[in-house]
Amino acid sequence: MKKLMMLAGCSVLMLAAAAQGSGWKSLFNGKDFTGWKQLNGKAKYSVENGEIVGTTVYGQPNSFMVTEQEYGDFVLELEFKVDSTMNSGVQFRSESKPEYNNGRVHGYQFEIDPSPRAWSGGIYDEARRDWLYPLDLNPSAKKAFRQGRWNKIKLQCIGNTMRTWLNDIPCAYLVDDLTPKGFIALQVHGIGNKKDEGRQIRWRNIRIRTTGLKPAPLDGIFVVNMIPNNLSEAEKKNGFRLLFDGKNTTDWRGAYKKDFPGKGWEVKDGVLTVLSSGGKESANGGDIVTRKQYSAFIFEFDFKLTRGANSGVKYFVTESEKNKGSAIGLEYQILDDAVHPDAKLGRDGNRTLSSLYDLITSKREKRARKPIGQWNKGMVIVYPDNKVEHWLNGWKVIEYERGSPEFLKLVAISKYKNWPNFGMAPEGHLLLQDHGNEVSYRSLKIKELKK
Missing domain, CATH: 2.60.120.560 (Exo-inulinase; domain 1)
Structure with missing residues (x-):
């Protein structure tokens, strides 16, 4: 019995030593x-x-x-x-x-x-x-x-x-x-x-x-990156690329133009800002659009509002028809709901922050909304089957399907009712809107989804 107890004790000590050695x-x-x-x-x-x-x-x-x-x-x-x-x-x-x-x-x-x-x-x-x-x-x-x-x-x-x-x-x-x-x-x-x-x-x-640490193999899950204009190795492996690296605007040009606007937009300290022109839509630099068109994608963007500001992120912008104001497309609304009058227009709040502008109201998740002057993380996902999602600071706030009967009914009673085939282009540009107010953007990232 003593021998057994001694062997057991030795085993415990050996296991403890092995654990410490690991x-x-x-x-x-x-x-x-x-x-x-x-x-x-x-x-x-x-x-x-x-x-x-x-x-x-x-x-x-x-x-x-x-x-x-x-x-x-x-x-x-x-x-x-x-x-x-x-x-x-x-x-x-x-x-x-x-x-x-x-x-x-x-x-x-x-x-x-x-x-x-x-x-x-x-x-x-x-x-x-x-x-x-x-x-x-x-x-x-x-x-x-x-x-x-x-x-x-x-x-x-x-x-x-x-x-x-x-x-x-x-x-x-x-x-x-x-x-x-x-x-x-x-x-x-x-x-x-x-x-x-x-x-x-x-x-x-x-x-x-705490020693001898090696990162576990990448597993392909979604990455939240809080570091401005940074693309991690995991994001690269997941298929993302930067559309703005904090310095260059080579992926963007003015809407209906060949080049990036010479005024009205500013790149400073890693931030892309549309400057104020007193609230006059597209009166200064005008909207900017991606040079490339996209059909199914995940588009991530950080944005920061000033008090009373209005802007928007549009997608499926074709530039096929000239509009007096901003170019036409489906819009993720960027707005100071508390101050800007647009929040009270439309139907049932469908012009408020992160809504599908003039069509679908964003879920009123208070915890998803950062105070004016703080950075927010927005995201638009368009799947190959035409299902679309809007996200705000990690919360899914809208989902709908392009071309569905429900979508077409909403278009028919919206300000877009006279635009033929609104929102149904097979591909289009992404757009950052100049609505005449100061709004900043950074960490613009995109992943194209295969059909």
Whole structure:
């Protein structure tokens, strides 16, 4: 028996040595919170059977069990099991500073979301920029979460790239440089209803590796890139290219013109800006269009509004008919809804921000709308089967089908009713509109979709 016990002990020591030699380090000793501290709310954290257990407490804000050490580049693995009615998350590269919201924990979060929305594995920016990578951008990952069972998280942060996996299914791919390092934390979300007190989440097998890191192979999922005018290797592999690199406008020209406008548009500090002309449409530089025409594509663009400004991103612009104002095409509306009078025109708000102008009203998702003066991420997707989507800051706000009976009915009661075959060209230019107000653009990217 003694020999067996000695052999078993040797085996444990050998396994521990092997684990240490592989570069993995345990962040939790299975007994107490050595190396951790609690911040913000007073939710209950305890240790049971080698697991960290977080329990909701009514009236408390979001609570965090935080590592005392900060981490920059790493691979983190852990397992969790969560109550089906509880929201939670794992913070990474996060901070708590007295000068920021009185020490409120803020930073990147691996979302744990057992609700029907199923965004577990997405990346949220706690107490800062809201959603960065909601799983509507990668809907196939919504099936990764296993209700009522242990789930395995893998989180890889190397340089500006942050990637997540849940139960070995790739979920999110984020490129961002706002916070290069910070602590890791286990969140117990605040609750607003007394009946939700006592909900629990459990974590175990928490380990981290900080040396010998190699990026996992690219997996082709959608990439959110927050770095201006940057094209990551993953985006290149996915088929994207820049239409504006922060310096050159070679992919653009004036609408109905051969060259880029000599006035009215400015390139400065990596930003392409249409200058104000007092609100007179196309009275200064005029619209600009891509030199190339597109049929099925994903077009990403960052935009920033000034107070009261109006502009638009149009697609399927053919320049086949001269118009007194802006060139004709389907339009992703760019507008300060609170100030510009156009927001109250049309029908049921179909001229508001991110709407299909004068045809379909954008979903009124308040969290998708950034304050005037901040950058927004817009996106138009046109699929080969003529289905179209508008996105705003990671939220899908419109979907429709070109040529469908519903689409044709909307055209028939719109300002475009007298334009033959409106919006139905097989291909067309992309357009940035000069509506006479100052609006800025950057990070213009396109991927052509094969039919």
